[in-house]
Amino acid sequence: MGNVKLTGRIVVPGDSDYELAREEFNTRYDLYPCVIVFCEETCDVVNAVKWAKEKCVPFRIRTGRHSYEAYSSLDDGLVIDISEMKSFRVSKDKKLISVQAGALLLPLYTELYKRGVTIPGGTCPSVGLAGLSLGGGWGMLTRQYGMLCDTLLALEMVTADGTVVYASEKKNSDLFWACRGGGGNNFGIVTKFLFRAIPVNKVSIFKIVWDWKGFKQVVDAFQNWAPFTDKKLTGILDIYTKEIGELKSLGEYLGPEEKLRKLLKPLIESYPAKEVVIQEVPYIDAVRIFGGLMPGMEEYDIGHGDPDAHPFKNTGAFANELLPSAGIKILKHFLANSPSVENKVQLQALAGNVMKQSPADTAYVHRKALFSLLYITKWQEKEEARKNVKWVERMRDELLPFAEGAYVNFHDNCIENWLEQAYGSNLPRLREIKTKYDPENVFTFPLGIPPL
Template identity: 80%
Template sequence: MGNVKLTGRIVVPGDHDYEEAREEFNTRYSLYPCVIVFCQNTEDVVNAVKWAKQKNIPFRVRTGRHSYEAYSSLDGGLVIDISEMNAVRVTEDKRLISVQAGALLLPLYTELYDQGVTIPGGTCPSVGLAGLTLGAGWGMLTRKYGMLCDRLLALEMVTADGKIIFATDEWNSDLFWACRGGGGGNFGIVTKFLFQAVRVDQVAIYKIVWPWSGFKKVVDAFQRFAPCTDKRLTGILDIYTKEIGELKSLGEFLGSKDELRKLLTPLLQAYPPKEVEIQEVPYIDAVRIFGGLMPGMKEYDIGHGDPDAHPFKNTGAFAKTFLPSKGIKILKYFLEHSPSIENKVQLQALGGSARKKKPNQTAYVHRDALFSLLYITKWQESREAKKNVKWVEKMRDTLLPFADGAYVNFHDNCICNWLEQAYGSNLHRLQEVKTKYDPHDEFTFPLGIPPY
């Protein structure tokens, strides 16, 4: 192999930018890598993989730093960060999008919107494209266009032996199958994606807020409406703590606001809302609103510290049937007895085009789910961590009779049978792919797919 050198922007302890470079989105974790290399191109990634192998140094792969358990970093090892590899190209006919895998969502959406297209990705502005796509990728266009991985046509990857390979339905098709829902960091480092583009312009969006007194009726109405309505509409339901005393639904519709208002009748009639807002906006404004930003608000510099970084513990599950009355009562009980006012549960509507493919057509196995549940806890002081983590895990465990499985992008190290929960019947095939492309498990982390 020869003496391989790291190339790219290299940051080590003692450098003025090391503290910023090592920070994770989940500030519950504070990790100290011995080297962080910000790759500028695919050759930098190749050199990083070969260097780590030559030095026998463990490494992790990082894009947007949003791993819920901070598995994109480690103490005393090498972090291979691809977030500065973010070039985008849209074909002249607006049908295809070629993008380097390090792109972060808000800058990517902004650049694509300027060319009249988008991809059906996630909502958080600083999430990395690579992890989102490889874990399947849910967002506000999912019910119309499917999971983000369903729009993926090809990818470029650096393997464990430092080779550059390509994967499509025809070329390395087993790897391509695995990369559509098998999760990031398992098989190699993806450096480039090719997506089928989605044309966008105006969209209609809504916000409905109900008082706490409507809890049962609103949750039941949403779960029966959102996965089954017109697939041009994708919605979420945020259920806050009793202390806040609200439930709020947000959604995005590929049509007019008048048509959207008619579609929303089941929600509007479920319980008298205290606030209703339905409007048509440019697609990029919807992106910013669902990302927690306001239209016209000056963007924060995602590349220089994320102001939204905070300590948290999130987990999740999938509901394949409607929650019965008992399940809704359990949700209500936990939100009545939350140790933090900031905790919440989010229901994310699936169905529609997310169900078009069979569970074994891609590695993303949860095709028959009606909606996913994201259980969210966050706190201010470190002393509050233990009780909040216990709260969120107990809620997930108590609701397991009604919602189970695990979404690969919601890493949770408290789930003892994580691999089975995340991959279900696809696990055996994923391990075969892992054994073929990374037989010595060089791409490894605590919840990673092991080879045979």
């Protein structure tokens, strides 16, 4: 192979920017790579893979640093960071978006909006495009446009031997299938995506807040409404701890405010609300609001650290049927007995055009789910970690009769049968494709797909 050299912006221990370069979004983890290479071109990625193989150095791939278990970094290894590869191009007819895989969501949304288009991606401003897309990609436009991977048309990838390959429905179609829900770090390093563009201008959004006393009525009303309402409407329900004492639903509708008011009627009438806000706004303002920012606020700049980085343990599951009273009771019990006031559960509406494809059409298998559940715990002090992790895992376990499966982008190393939960009936085919493109398991991490 020869004496391959790393190219790009290289950071090593002792450099002034090493501490910032090694930081993860989940500050529960404190990892010390021996080298971090910020790739600027595809050739830098090729050189990084070849260098790691030649030196027998373990490596991980990183974009937005949002891996729940910090699998995008490691101790004493190489981190191949593609976050500086973020250029994009919108076709003249505004039907296609070509974008480098290192783009972060908010800056990308902002620039695309100036051209009147978007992609149906996630909400967190600093999430990386690559990990989100490869795991499926849920967001506030999901019920109308499907998962983000459903708008993916082609990609460029660096494989285990350092070769640059292209994948689409017509070329390397097996790899393309696997990359639509098979997760990052499994088959290679994606360096560029081609998406179908979504035209945007104004959208209607809502916020409804209820008191804790309406817990059962609100949860039941949301689950009976959110997966079945107009497909142009995607909603979430945040269920806070008893100490906070609130439930809050947010959502986005691709239509006028008056129509949204009518669609929300079943939810608003389920239990007397403390607050109801319904408004029509520019699409980019909705992006900022759902990302926890106010319109006009400065954009996130991960180059100066992520302001939302914190210690946490999240996990999740999918509900293919409505939660019965027993399931809602379990939710209420855990949120009434939470070790941290900041803990919560979020229900994310699915169905709609997510169901347009069958579970076998792409690697993303959870096509029949009505909604997903994200179980969230975060804390301030290190000594609080153990009881909060135990709390969130026990809640997931007790709700398994009503919600199972695992979302690839919600990595959880406490799920023993992770591969089966994440990939279901698609796992055998994914392992075959892994064996074809990475037989030596060069791209590996604790919850990765193994070759046969």
